[in-house]
Amino acid sequence: MEDGTIQDGKQKRPKSNNEEDVINQLPEGIPINILSKLSIHEAVRTSILSRKWKNLWPYFSGTLEFSGSPIMKDMKKDMKKITGRSLQMAMEIMYDAERQTYTNWIDELLASLKCSSLQGLKLWFPMKNVSDIDNWIQFAVRKKVRKLELYFGRAIDYVLPLQVFKVKRFDSLCVLRMKSVTVTEETLEYLLSDCPLLETLSLIDSEVPKTMKVSGSGSGSSLKLKCLELVRCLELTKVEIFAEKLVSFKYYGSNLETEFKSVSSLMEASFGGSFVEFVRESFMLQIKVLKLDITQNSPDVIYWLSQLPLLNNLKDLELVACGDDSIILGACVILLKTSPSLCRFTIKMLNTEPTFRTEHKFPKECQYSIKELELVGFCGAACQVELVMQILENAVELMKITIDTRLPTKPKVRLLGEEQFKTWNCEENRKHALRLKDKIPPSIEFVCL
C-alpha cells in the first residue's frame, strides 16, 4: 500500500524546547473537543491552565454527572449506622442543608454552560424538591441532551413531567435510563412517538402503566427503539411490543402477559425475577445472546426450561443462579442440551456452600457445542468442580475455561445475608481453582481470575 521507506518507528521529530505546543495554538474548538470528554470537574479544572483556557470550559459539551456530593454520600452511610430518633432527625436536617448547597452548586454550574448541546445528563442522588428536578429536565430539553439518566431516591414520588416536553419537543433524546421515576401512559406514548431518535429506554423500579404499548405512531417501523429494559416495574401486567428495530430486550419481574408482534431484529434477551413464560415466545428461536437470572425462581424453573424449543441461534449464554445446587446443575444440563450452536457459556453462582455435594448426575446422551466456559463465583464447592468436570466430558470442542474466584456483583437480594460475603476468601478459592486445573487437559486454556 505504501511507497518508499518509512521512518524508524519511534524516531523523534525535532522540536525546539520553547516552542509552544500546537494543540494549544489551535482554534478554540479543538481544546473544547478534548475537554468535553473529561468529567465536568476536570473540565472546570482546566481553567487553571492559563488565561486562554480559563474561558474555554463553559463550552463543555460532554456528559454531566451528578451523583451527590462526597459529604452527602458519607452522611448517608452514617445515617444507616445511627439509632435513636433525635440523632437521626438531626442528621436528616444536616443532610438537607448539604443537599441544598449541592443543588445550588449544580444550578450555578448549569447556568454557566454556554454550549448549545450536551451529550448527557445524569442526576443520580436522593432529592426532595420536585420543582428543582423539573427545572433540570427543562435544562436537558433546552440543551438538546442525548442521554438522560435519572434517579432521585425512593423517598420522592417523581413523575416524568410531560408538560415540560409539550413546551419544547425533546427530539434530541437517544438514551433514557430511569430508576424509581414514574412514567404515565401519555408520557410513554410521547417518548415513543415524539422522540424520533430514542434508541434505549430503561426503566428500573419505576411505576409504569399496567399495560405498556411499545410501538411508534402508526406502524412499528417508525420506532427506532433498539434496546428496552424493564426491571422490577411492579405495576406492569402486560406488554405489547411492535418494534421492528428492537435488538435487545430485558425483563426482570413477575409473570407478565406479552404480545410480541414484529420483533424480527431481536437478538439479545435477558430475563429474571419469577418470569418464566418467555420460554414460549417464538422470538426465542432467533436469540443469539441470552441472559437468565434464576436466583428468584422456585424449583419449577426446571420444568419451564425443559419447555424451551431448540435454540439453534444461541451463541452466548449467561446463567445467574443461587440456592439449591441441583437446580443449578439441572438448569445447566437442560440449557446446554437445547443450545446446539452455543459457543460461550457463563455461569454466575452465588452463595454456594463449599461442602455441599450433589447427587445430580449429568446425562451423557449428547455432546455440547461450547468452546468457552466461564464460572464466576468459584469457591471450590464439590458441585462446582463436578459441574466443570461433567461439562468437560461432554464438550469435546472446549478450548477455554475461565474460573473467576470473585463474587458475581449480583444479585441485590442477598439470600444468606452479609455474613457469607464477608467470609468470601479469594485467595483460598484460587487455591481450589488451581487444584481443579490439574484435572483439566493441558490442551484447554485455563484462566483463573
Added chain:
Amino acid sequence: MAEEVSSQMNSLSISETNPSSSATISLVSGDDIVFKVEPTIAKEMETVQSFIDETDGKITTIPLPNISSHDLPYVIEYCEKSIAGKITKEFEAEFVKKLNNEEVKELFLAANYLNIKKLLDFLSQVIADRIANKSVEYVRRYFGIENDFTPEEEAKLREELAWTFTGVDPDDEDEN
C-alpha cells in the same frame, strides 16, 4: 532515499495527466513519502476528498505537508478499519497502546487537518483519558501551555476551584 522518492514523485506527476490510468490516490507526506490509497479511504478524509472534488478528480496526488510519514500510516489504518465497519473497542485499545503522548498529539493534529471526524473524536477521548486525574502542572507540560497567571491569581483560582481537585493522581515519573 531522497533520490528514490523524488523519482517516484516525478513518475506520479506524470500519471496526473492521465487520471484514468490509476484509480488509486497518492498521498504525499510532509517528508515526501508517497502512500497509495483506495479512493474510499480518501473519502474518509474530508480535506483530501474536497481537494479531489475541486479538481474534478483530475488530480490524484495530494501533498499533505503537515503530516509526516510516521503518522500517515496510522491515519490510513484507522480509515481502513472505519470503512470496513471494524472499529471495535478492542481495535481502538490496541491502536492507542502503540502510541506515546507525542504521537497521539501529532495524530490528533493530523486528524484535525484532514478533517476525519471519527478519528478526531476518538483521539479527543484518548487525550482526555491521558490527562484525566493529572495535576495542573502535568497538563500544562502535556499541552506545552505557558502559565500566564500571576502567582496570586493562580492561588485564588485554585482556592475557588478546590472542589475540582478531588482524585488528582500524583505525577508519574515518566511523562511520555
